[in-house]
Amino acid sequence: MYTKQKKADDSGKAMKELLKKLESKDEHFKDKDFPASDKSIGRAMRDVVWLRAKEFAEGGEEPKLFCDGIEPNDIRQGSLGDCYFLSSLSVLAEKPERIKELFCHHIPNKYGAYCVTMYCDGVRTDVLVDDYFPCDVQTRKPVFSHGNGPELWVLLLEKAYAKLHGSYMKIESGSAAAALSDLTGGPCFIGKVAEISDDEIWATLTLHDRLDHVMCCNVTDATDRDLEKEVGLIKKHAYALLDAREFRGNKLIHVRNPWGKTEWKGKWSDSDSASWTKEAKRALHYVDADDGSFWMAYEDWKKYFENFTVLILEDGWEFASEAITASSAVNYFTLTTKEQTDLFLTAHVPDSDVGSRLCILGVQKPYIALGGTKDSFMASSVVSTDRIRLPAGKFLVLFEIFKEHASKLPLKVALSSYATSDGITISSELDEAAQAASKVVTFSLPSYAKKYGECETCHTGLNPSHFTVKGKKYHKYCMQCYFCGDKLTNSVTFKDDHISCKDCATGKKKIEGEPAGAKLEAEMKKAREDLAKERVPKMPEIVAKHHQSEEERAKPVSAEEIDLKALCKEQKKAAKKVRQKITDADIRRVFSIVDVDGSGSVETKEIGDLIIVLGLPLSVLPKVKELQLQYVMEELDSDGSGEVDFKEFRYWFKHTDLKLFSKRMTSLEKSAVYFLSFVKGDKQEVSGEELKKLHAAIVEAKLTKESYEKFIKAIDGDNSGTVSFTEFIGWMDKQCRLSLFGK
Numbered sequence: 194m195y196t197k198q199k200k201a202d203d204s205g206k207a208m209k210e211l212l213k214k215l216e217s218k219d220e221h222f223k224d225k226d227f228p229a230s231d232k233s234i235g236r237a238m239r240d241v242v243w244l245r246a247k248e249f250a251e252g253g254e255e256p257k258l259f260c261d262g263i264e265p266n267d268i269r270q271g272s273l274g275d276c277y278f279l280s281s282l283s284v285l286a287e288k289p290e291r292i293k294e295l296f297c298h299h300i301p302n303k304y305g306a307y308c309v310t311m312y313c314d315g316v317r318t319d320v321l322v323d324d325y326f327p328c329d330v331q332t333r334k335p336v337f338s339h340g341n342g343p344e345l346w347v348l349l350l351e352k353a354y355a356k357l358h359g360s361y362m363k364i365e366s367g368s369a370a371a372a373l374s375d376l377t378g379g380p381c382f383i384g385k386v387a388e389i390s391d392d393e394i395w396a397t398l399t400l401h402d403r404l405d406h407v408m409c410c411n412v413t414d415a416t417d418r419d420l421e422k423e424v425g426l427i428k429k430h431a432y433a434l435l436d437a438r439e440f441r442g443n444k445l446i447h448v449r450n451p452w453g454k455t456e457w458k459g460k461w462s463d464s465d466s467a468s469w470t471k472e473a474k475r476a477l478h479y480v481d482a483d484d485g486s487f488w489m490a491y492e493d494w495k496k497y498f499e500n501f502t503v504l505i506l507e508d509g510w511e512f513a514s515e516a517i518t519a520s521s522a523v524n525y526f527t528l529t530t531k532e533q534t535d536l537f538l539t540a541h542v543p544d545s546d547v548g549s550r551l552c553i554l555g556v557q558k559p560y561i562a563l564g565g566t567k568d569s570f571m572a573s574s575v576v577s578t579d580r581i582r583l584p585a586g587k588f589l590v591l592f593e594i595f596k597e598h599a600s601k602l603p604l605k606v607a608l609s610s611y612a613t614s615d616g617i618t619i620s621s622e623l624d625e626a627a628q629a630a631s632k633v634v635t636f637s638l639p640s641y642a643k644k645y646g647e648c649e650t651c652h653t654g655l656n657p658s659h660f661t662v663k664g665k666k667y668h669k670y671c672m673q674c675y676f677c678g679d680k681l682t683n684s685v686t687f688k689d690d691h692i693s694c695k696d697c698a699t700g701k702k703k704i705e706g707e708p709a710g711a712k713l714e715a716e717m718k719k720a721r722e723d724l725a726k727e728r729v730p731k732m733p734e735i736v737a738k739h740h741q742s743e744e745e746r747a748k749p750v751s752a753e754e755i756d757l758k759a760l761c762k763e764q765k766k767a768a769k770k771v772r773q774k775i776t777d778a779d780i781r782r783v784f785s786i787v788d789v790d791g792s793g794s795v796e797t798k799e800i801g802d803l804i805i806v807l808g809l810p811l812s813v814l815p816k817v818k819e820l821q822l823q824y825v826m827e828e829l830d831s832d833g834s835g836e837v838d839f840k841e842f843r844y845w846f847k848h849t850d851l852k853l854f855s856k857r858m859t860s861l862e863k864s865a866v867y868f869l870s871f872v873k874g875d876k877q878e879v880s881g882e883e884l885k886k887l888h889a890a891i892v893e894a895k896l897t898k899e900s901y902e903k904f905i906k907a908i909d910g911d912n913s914g915t916v917s918f919t920e921f922i923g924w925m926d927k928q929c930r931l932s933l934f935g936k
Contacts, residue, residue, distance in 0.1 A: 206319075207308065207319055207321060208297050208298060208306065208307075208308035208319065208321060211306055211321060212302060212304065212306060215304040215306060216304070220304070221245075221303075221304055221305050221323075222304045222305050222306040222323045222324075223323055223325070224321065224322060224323040224325075224356075226321075226356070227322065227323075227352075227355075227356040229243035229323075229325040229327075230243075232360070233355070233356075233360055233361065234327060234360060234361050234362065235359070235360030235361055235362025235363055236362055238327065238336070240329060240330040240331070241327045241328065241329065241330065241336060242327075242328055242329075242330050242333075243325045243326065243327055243328070244325065244326060244328045244333060245305060245324055245325055246305065246324040246326065246343075246345055246348075247324075248333070249326070249328055249333050249334055249335065250343045251342060251343060254342070254343040255301075255343065256301065256324065256343050256344075256345050257301060257343050257344050257345065258296065258299060258300075258301050258307075258344065258345055258346055258349075259293075259299070259344055259346055260340075260341070260342050260343055260344035261342075262289060263286050263289035263292050263293070263346065264286060264289075264341075265283040265284070265286045265287060265433065265449060265486075266341065266453055266484055266485070266486070267286065267340050267341040267344065267346075267347060268282055268283050268286070268338065268340070268347050268451055268453065269338060269339050269340065269341070269347070269451075269452070269453050270338055270451050270452050270453075271335060271336050271337040271338050271339060272336050272337065273336075273337040273338065273351075273361055273364070273365060274365040274366055275337075275338070275351065275354075275364050275365055275366075275367065276427075276430050276431045276451050276452075277366075277367045277368060277369045277372055277409070277411075277431040278351065278354060278364060278367065278369075278372045279338060279347075279351075279431075279451035280369060280409045280431040280432055280433045280449075280451045281369050281372040281373045281376060281407075281409060281431075281433075282347065282350060282376075282451075283433040283449055283451050284373075284407045284408065284409060284433040284434070284435070284504075285373075285376065285377070285407060287407075287435065291377070291506070292346060292350075294310070295309055295310055295311070295350060295376065296308065296309060296310070296346070296349075297309070297310060297319060301345075305323050305324035305325075306321065306322075306323060306324075307321070307322050307323075307324065307345075307349050307353075308320065308321055308322075309322065309349060309350060309353035311353060311354070311357060311375055311376060312374065312375055312376070312377065312378035312512070312514075312609075313357045313358075313375045314375070314541045314543060314574075314607055315374075315378075315514045315539065315541030315607030315608070315609040316514055316516065316541075316607055317378065317512070317514070318357065320353040320356055320357060322349055322352050322353050322356060324345065324349075326348055326352065327361075335348060337351060337361060338351045350376075351364075354372075354375070357375075368383075368502075368545065368573065368574060368575070369409040369411070369431050369502040370382075370383050370502045370504075370573060370574075370575045371545070371573075371574045371575055373407060373409070373502065373504040374504070374539070374541070374575045377504065377506060378512040378514075378609060378611065379407075379504050379505050379506045379512075379537075379611055380504070380505045380537035380538075380539045380575075380577035380578075380611050381502055381503065381504050381505075381539075381575045381577055382502070382503045382505075382577060383500055383501070383502050383571075383573060384397060384500060384501050384502075384503070385499065385500045386495055386498060386499055386500060386501070387499065391495070394495070394501075395437070395444060395491065397503070398434070398437035398446070398501070399437050399438065399439075399793075400793050401503050401793075402436055402437045402438070402793075402838075402840075403793030403794050403838035403839050403840065404793045404839060405839055405840055405843070406503055406504060406505055406506065407503070407504035407506060408433075408434035408435075408501060408502065408503050408504070409431055409432065409433055409434055409501065409502045410431070410432050410434045410448065410494075410498045410500065410501040410502070411429070411430070411431050411432070411498060411499055411500050411501075412426050412427060412428055412429065412430045412432070412497055412498055412499070413428070413429075413497060413498065413499035414428045414429040416428070420497065421455065423458075424457060424458050424459055424497070425455060425456050425457045425458040425459075425462070426457060426497050427450070427452075427455065430450070431451070432448040432449060432450055432451070432498075433448060433449040433451065434446065434447075434448055434501060435447040435448060435449055435486070437491075438477075438834065439834060440473060440476055440477060440834075441472075441473075443461075443468075443490065444490065444491035444492075445461060445477070445488050445489070445490060445491060446488065446489055446490075446491055446494040447477075447486070447487070447488050448486075448487065448489070448494075449485050449486040449487075450485035450486075450487075451485065452485055453484060453485045454483050454484070454485050455483075455485065456483060456485060456486075456487040457487045457488075457489045457493075459489060459490075459493055460489070460490050460493060461487075461488045461489050461490055461493075462487055462488075462489070463479075463480075463481045463482070463483075463487060464481075505537060505577075505580075505611070507611075507613075507781075508781070509613070510611055510612060510613055511610075511611070511612050511613075511614065511615040511617070512609060512610070512611055513609065513610050513612075513615070513617055513618075514541075514607050514608065514609035514610075515607065515608050515609075515618075515619040515620070516605065516606075516607050517592075517605075517606050517607070517608055517619075517621055518603050518604070518605060518606070518621075519592060519594055519602060519603060519604040519606050520602060520603045521594075521599075521602065522593060522594050522595075522596050522599050522602070523591065523592075523593050523594075523635075523636075524591070524592045524593070524594075525589060525590065525591060525592075525623060525627065525630075525631040526589075526590040526592065526608065526619055526620060526621050526623075527556070527587055527588070527589060527590065527619070527620050527622070527623055527624070527627050528553065528583075528587070528588045528589075528590050528610075528617065528618070528619050529586070529587045529588075529617070529618045529619075529620075530583050530584070530585050530586060530588075530614075530616065530617055531585055531614070531616035531617075532585045532614055532616065533582070533583065533584045533585055534582075534583055534612045534613050534614040534617065535580055535581070535582050535583075535612065535613045536580070536581055536583065536610050536611060536612035536613070536617065537577050537578055537579075537580055537581070537610070537611045537612075538551055538553065538577070538578045538581070538590065538608065538609070538610055539575060539576065539577040539578070539608070539609045539610075539611070540575075540576045540577075540592055540606055540607075540608055541574065541575060541606060541607040541608075541609065542573070542574050542575075542576065542604065542606055543574070543604065543605060543606070544574075544601060544604065545572065545573055545574040546572055546598070547572065547594060547595070547598045547601055547604065548570030548571060548572045548594070548595030548597075548598055549570060549571065549576050549592065549593065549594050549595065550565065550566045550567065550568075550569070550570050550571065550576065550592075550593050550636060551565050551566045551576060551578050551590065551591065551592055551593075552564070552565030552566070552578070552590075552591050552636050552637060552638060553565060553578065553581055553583070553588050553589070553590055553591075554588065554589045554591065554630070554634055554637060555588060555589070556586075556587050556588055556589045556626050556627050556630050557626060557630075558651065558670070558713070558716070559648070559650075559651035559652075559653045559668075559671070560589070560630055560633075560634045560637075560653075560668075560670070561653050562637040562638050562639050562641060562653070562654055562656075563581055563583065563588065563639070564578055564579050564580075564581035564638070564639060565578050565579070565581075565591075565636070565637075565638050566578050566579075568638060568640075570593075570595040572595075587624075587626075587627070589627055589630050589631065589634065590608070590619065591634065591635075591636055592606070592608070593636055633668075633669060633670040634670070635656055635657075635658050636656065637654065637656040638654075639654060640654075641654040641655060641656050642654030642655070645657065645659060645666070646666050647666075648666060648667050648668045648671050649665045649666060649667055649671075649692075650667055650668070650671035650673075650675075650692075650710065650713065650714070651668065651671050651713070651714070652714075652718075653668075655667075655668060656668075660672055662685055662692060663687065665692075667692070672685070672692070673692075673709070673710075673713075674692065674693050674694040674697055674709070674710075675688075675691035675692055675693055675697075675708055675709065675710030675711075676688070676691070676693055676694075676697040676702075676704045676708045676709065676710065677694060677696075677697050677702055677704055677709055678709030678710070678713075679694050681694060686698045691708075691710060755863055755866065755867045757867065757890065757891065757894040757896065758894045758895070758896060760860065760863055760864060760867065760925075761896060761925050763856070763860045763863075780839075780842070780843050780846050780847070781839065783846070784803075784839055784842050784843075793838055793839055794836040794837060794838045794839075795836065795837045795838075795842070796835070796836050800822050800825055800826050800829070800837070801818070801822055803837075803842075804821075804822070804825065804858070809851070809854060809855050809858045810855060810858045810859050810862065811858065811862075812862045812865070812866075814866075816865075816869055816877070817862055817865040817866055817869065819877070820861070820865040820868070820869070820877065820918045821858060821861045821862060821865060823877075823918065823919065824861055824918065824919055824922055825858075827919055828845065829841055829842060829845050861922070864918075864921070864922060864925065865918060868918050868921050871883045871884075871886055871887045871890075877917070877918065878915045878916060878917045878918070879915065879916045879921075880914060880915035880916070884905070884915075884916060885901065887916075888901050888904050888905075891904070907924060908920055908921065908924040
């Protein structure tokens with residue numbers, strides 16, 4: 194059956210029943226399915242004793258599921274070689290709610306029973322575990338992973354993962370892609386550094402970082418050098434990839450070692466004082482500590498890391514899965530959607546040495562290729578398609594096993610969908626149309642149109658098994674007489690530049706009305722148009738409704754009408770920030786309206802569109818509008834890259850009250866008008882005599898008693914001798930408090 198992701202209030206039924214049973218007997222939970230013995234470890238271990246959490250808690254503290262929040266640095270690796278799993282936890286912990294979602298209950302109980310939700314091999318499973326852990330006999334501390342203080346979430350997740358696989362030893366050495374998929378159900382992608390161009394790698398990393406997706410990376414072992422001693426990196430070790438950004442012409446990567454220590458020693462390391470200027474420290478949030486987190490140059494990262502993994506997680510997306518059996522090298526299934534949706538389709542293969550690939554095709558002619566995995570077969574336990582947009586309807590899924598691995602058939606596989614809407618089903622039962630399609634179609638991708646060209650009949654992309662007749666290319670299933678529609682096999686001729694059967698070409702067969710080929714072309718054109726339709730994003734309800742009217746905007750205020758003293762009060766009040774209770778999904782909807790190309794960032798020229806989408810006021814005067822947008826851009830663009838990515842926008846949006854910011858934009862308009870009244874010519878900054886006049890106006894308004902020299906020092910932040918609009922606003926925000934008005 195097709196299994197839809199359960200809602201939070203439906204999960205943990207087994208946990209509730211267990212707690213009820215334990216409460217009635219007033220006894221501590223001991224997991225018989227994963228006992229406190231060498232069997233659960235996977236081998237005999239000397240000097241190990243199994244202890245309850247409260248028996249090894251520091252200072253006799255009561256164990257807690259979470260303690261002082263959830264942070265990546267809470268994770269400490271023990272003697273188990275599962276760095277790939279702990280790195281996966283580390284990047285998930287960047288957003289605490291992702292870790293909390295793994296637990297059915299967040300309140301500890303005196304019975305030592307816990308329930309963890311995982312998606313092992315594409316199947317949603319609630320895993321019950323007790324609070325017994327293998328500990329060192331002498332130190333009485335856990336020998337495997339541990340947290341920071343009395344918190345248990347790291348130990349419990351590692352134990353639940355070990356239980357799903359049979360023992361702790363069975364989770365030694367693994368794939369970050371498999372771990373991330375098992376933990377979240379989301380689609381994963383693996384990039385091999387040696388097989389991808391530099392530009393493509395950098396574009397991939399920065400795109401997924403902007404979209405706030407989860408990433409890990411692995412150090413190569415293809416060297417005899419002692420990398421840990423030489424450069425501070427651990428061979429065959431998995432690291433969390435936290436950030437990829439360009440700063441002042443330097444491409445930089447931010448990673449974390451799950452050990453919580455042992456860091457990179459080269460350029461941009463914590464100790465590289467030459468690279469870490471004050472500006473760099475501020476922009477990149479520099480911390481000098483042996484906490485396992487460090488920056489490094491992109492060129493160095495490519496030299497030492499052999500691959501990277503990307504996990505797609507989106508708020509509000511639905512997970513569902515279907516257990517299937519791959520009985521042959523090529524397998525066909527139907528996928529049905531109730532409404533237009535974006536989705537990723539993932540094959541969870543139990544044997545990571547088996548190569549496989551996926552694609553989705555239209556179930557009716559012209560069997561349009563809608564998307565899939567890479568062209569080549571991937572030997573991985575998790576194989577995901579690209580993001581595919583499908584209208585409501587039925588489609589054909591092709592799952593193919595590399596023919597050299599056919600000896601391992603049949604295989605029990607799970608197909609999971611991760612989509613913007615629910616109501617998606619996958620079935621191994623094929624209706625008449627799907628059966629007909631399965632007899633003729635082969636693996637195909639949208640990119641094939643560029644690679645192999647288009648079919649002369651249906652004008653859609655060809656695949657490697659196409660036919661070529663007199664220089665013209667056709668799908669196998671499109672080889673039919675243009676005039677009568679009969680299928681062509683061996684005897685092919687041409688009439689009026691169309692492929693034809695012999696009878697139609699010689700006139701032996703008379704065709705009345707529209708040729709079959711013309712009808713087919715019309716049908717296929719309509720099919721292509723239907724599949725090309727895209728959803729139009731709806732304007733979010735959260736957008737502010739307090740922007741200026743067109744009449745107000747058409748009458749900008751003049752400098753003579755502005756009371757600088759009142760404006761300073763207004764400016765300071767409008768600058769106040771408050772946290773809003775808005776979800777990431779809401780914010781992404783706003784951002785995506787402007788980010789039309791899906792690049793994950795908004796450039797300076799698009800900031801005006803963003804302000805309009807938010808319903809905030811902009812001046813009709815070009816120079817004033819330019820200064821308004823310049824200031825907003827500098828406020829949002831925290832790293833000075835010239836672009837605002839989703840992370841920066843989300844932080845600003847969550848910390849800004851839109852109603853206050855609307856007043857801020859109006860205040861900025863007045864401030865810009867006032868500021869420009871002192872600007873000479875086409876400049877956008879004040880210097881010389883104009884600056885003296887501005888100082889005189891400020892003194893006249895009794896805003897400050899500073900001398901001119903002190904005023905220049907206070908307002909000219911970069912000591913350039915000129916004052917920009919941003920510096921002027923910054924001075925107003927900082928200096929113009931009520932106390933300066935003598936009240």
